[in-house]
Amino acid sequence: MASLPKTMKGVIIEKTGGIEVLQYKTDLPVPEPQEGEVLVKNEFIGINYIDTYFRTGLYPPPSFPYILGREGSGTITAIGPGSTYNLQPGTPVVWMGTSAYAEYTAVSASSCIPVPGSISLRDAAAAILQGLTALTLIREAHRVRRGDWVLVHAAAGGVGLWLCQLLRAVGARTIATASTEAKRELAARHGAEVLMEYHGEDSEAFVRKVVDTAGGEGVEVVFDGVGKTTFDASLACVKRKGTMVSFGNASGAVPPVAIARLAPNNLRLMRTHLFGYLTTREELETYANELWDFMTKDKMDVNIHKIYPLEDIVQAHQDIEGRKTTGKLLLQP
Numbered sequence: 001m002a003s004l005p006k007t008m009k010g011v012i013i014e015k016t017g018g019i020e021v022l023q024y025k026t027d028l029p030v031p032e033p034q035e036g037e038v039l040v041k042n043e044f045i046g047i048n049y050i051d052t053y054f055r056t057g058l059y060p061p062p063s064f065p066y067i068l069g070r071e072g073s074g075t076i077t078a079i080g081p082g083s084t085y086n087l088q089p090g091t092p093v094v095w096m097g098t099s100a101y102a103e104y105t106a107v108s109a110s111s112c113i114p115v116p117g118s119i120s121l122r123d124a125a126a127a128i129l130q131g132l133t134a135l136t137l138i139r140e141a142h143r144v145r146r147g148d149w150v151l152v153h154a155a156a157g158g159v160g161l162w163l164c165q166l167l168r169a170v171g172a173r174t175i176a177t178a179s180t181e182a183k184r185e186l187a188a189r190h191g192a193e194v195l196m197e198y199h200g201e202d203s204e205a206f207v208r209k210v211v212d213t214a215g216g217e218g219v220e221v222v223f224d225g226v227g228k229t230t231f232d233a234s235l236a237c238v239k240r241k242g243t244m245v246s247f248g249n250a251s252g253a254v255p256p257v258a259i260a261r262l263a264p265n266n267l268r269l270m271r272t273h274l275f276g277y278l279t280t281r282e283e284l285e286t287y288a289n290e291l292w293d294f295m296t297k298d299k300m301d302v303n304i305h306k307i308y309p310l311e312d313i314v315q316a317h318q319d320i321e322g323r324k325t326t327g328k329l330l331l332q333p
């Protein structure tokens, strides 16, 4: 640690709230890697919608001051004691964890993986969390098969564009929603076959159109990261024995659901979180390798909306919450 600085740039919150709680600092202590951790000097930091949930308090931060952010890529600069999966100083890595909005993060070695030479640090940071979310949704939450009809909401967003591309790659047929024409066109360029506006006032017409498009019975699965405003219509679009997967709350949390609503069509209802599919090193490595393969062999686009300097964090949060973005937002310290 001798050559490391004592302080670093980073973004903290000391309470939950609006964008005004985001504080850019230049004198945060550089963390020391503890048992099983490595210290990463972050080159790129990914922004995810979940960062706004921790900022607002929808998901309560465990303590304050709290450094937001769940993923980054960079170079290992120090190794803590204990088992660190043979990770070495100087290795380029991508990681998922906490405290990403900073120059340095002490990361659990178990969730830190070397970046293959064929993929840049920028693309690795842009891909890992949202790409793995989409990949595990189509493999685990509902195993999508060739020819399946699938409804994807917020299809031009970070997770959404990965879903469109992966679903095309596995031969599924995607009905995509997004709020603007430009976003819907982007989803189409990434594989969505049928484009729709959200249901607005007339959810019955929306459901009818989705069901008709999907051959009259409904879709095999809905991947819904929008939450409160789309849940009811989404559930009504699922065919007999199909699956409704709710994986996010961009419009607010879904209120409690009466289980009896699943009975008429023998539906499955899932509420997933990525890390529940990546609890072992083997699961992480298997899915990451599959994602790298999709990116290189199928030439998937990482869709970087913008790379913001870390000090522009307020603008970045305003943009993602204001629905002004498509694809991935990155920060650079």
Ligand code: NDP
Residues within 6 Å of the ligand: 047, 048, 049, 050, 129, 130, 133, 154, 155, 156, 157, 158, 159, 160, 177, 178, 179, 180, 183, 225, 226, 247, 248, 249, 250, 251, 252, 272, 273, 274, 275, 320, 321, 322, 323, 324, 325, 326, 327
């Ligand atoms: P996005 O880039 O998709 O941004 C959110 C998008 O949601 C917006 O661009 C917007 O697209 C749409 N949206 C719909 N209603 C609203 C609203 N009222 N306010 C704001 N946005 C709205 O973000 P991410 O890709 O990071 O995340 C997408 C979803 O997936 C989030 O709910 C997130 O929490 C969830 N997620 C869940 C994970 C899990 O493990 N369960 C992991 C990763 C993400 P449009 O303008 O087209 O409507």
